[in-house]
Amino acid sequence: MRAEAPRIATWLAERFLTKRQRESLVGDLIEQYGEGRSVAWYWGQVLRAIVASTTEELVGHKVMALRALALGLGLYFLFSFPVSWMSATAQGWIGSALVSCGPAAFWCQFWSNQFSAELLVYAACALSGWIIARFHREHAIPAVCLFSAAVLVLEYGMIAWLLAVNPPPPGVPRTTVVLVSLLSVLGRPVAVLFGGLSGVQNQSAGFAVPLD
Numbered sequence: 001m002r003a004e005a006p007r008i009a010t011w012l013a014e015r016f017l018t019k020r021q022r023e024s025l026v027g028d029l030i031e032q033y034g035e036g037r038s039v040a041w042y043w044g045q046v047l048r049a050i051v052a053s054t055t056e057e058l059v060g061h062k063v064m065a066l067r068a069l070a071l072g073l074g075l076y077f078l079f080s081f082p083v084s085w086m087s088a089t090a091q092g093w094i095g096s097a098l099v100s101c102g103p104a105a106f107w108c109q110f111w112s113n114q115f116s117a118e119l120l121v122y123a124a125c126a127l128s129g130w131i132i133a134r135f136h137r138e139h140a141i142p143a144v145c146l147f148s149a150a151v152l153v154l155e156y157g158m159i160a161w162l163l164a165v166n167p168p169p170p171g172v173p174r175t176t177v178v179l180v181s182l183l184s185v186l187g188r189p190v191a192v193l194f195g196g197l198s199g200v201q202n203q204s205a206g207f208a209v210p211l212d
Contacts, residue, residue, distance in 0.1 A: 005033045009046045015197055016050045016141050018057075025049055057142035064139050065146055072132050072147030072192075073154075079124040087117035118184060125151065125188045126195030133199030144196030148189040155185040 013026050033042045058065040132147050133140040159181050168177045 005030045006039055006042055009043050012050065013046045015200070016145075017053050021049065021053055054142045054145045057139055058146055061139055061142075064136060064143065068132055068136050068139075068143035069146055069150055071135065072128060072143075073150060075128040075131060076125075076151065076154075079128060083117070083120045083124050087120050118187065122187050122191040125191035126198070129192035129195030129197075130199040132192075133196040140196065140200045144193060144199075148192040148196070151192055152186075152189040155188055156182070159185060 010026065010030070013029070014022055017025065029042060029045055129144050129147065132144050136143040159178075163174070163178060163181070168174045
């Protein structure tokens with residue numbers, strides 16, 4: 001007997017597709033995979049189904065989509081104030097108690113920032129995704145996906161602008177700065193998705209406010 005279908009792809013399908021689509025698609029995909037379809041084919045079918053499902057939900061509920069986007073970006077902006085304060089406090093403590101980075105020490109500053117700021121940013125992103133999911137119970141997944149995509153575009157746009165106006169640190173190739181920045185910021189929309197999925201999975205345990 002052939003090995004079971006890719007677990008991660010199946011997990012994504014079971015969480016990002018609607019109940020109706022899961023019932024009609026996932027079982028069929030698993031059956032075709034067992035009959036000889038490739039792993040690449042299975043992943044491709046799952047990802048296409050998720051994109052189509054999310055797009056269909058957003059187009060069919062435009063008011064909900066705009067509301068979720070506005071609420072998400074509002075939370076993203078509001079959370080930036082306490083996160084900035086806490087990260088500055090944490091970075092000051094790291095600089096005084098653990099290690100002090102010179103102005104040209106790129107990697108020292110990068111890792112100091114990761115532990116003092118980015119972890120707090122990821123937590124705020126996850127919380128904002130959780131809130132979006134809880135306040136859009138009927139369309140939680142597409143709402144969270146839209147917000148996550150907006151965060152990705154916003155952050156990558158800011159990186160492009162910062163890299164265009166600021167030269168890289170002395171001795172550090174620009175390609176290194178670009179790759180490190182892109183990978184670091186990628187965690188933000190991912191954190192939004194994980195927070196949103198947590199909100200969806202735990203809806204029955206607490207309140208949920210349907211707004212549509």
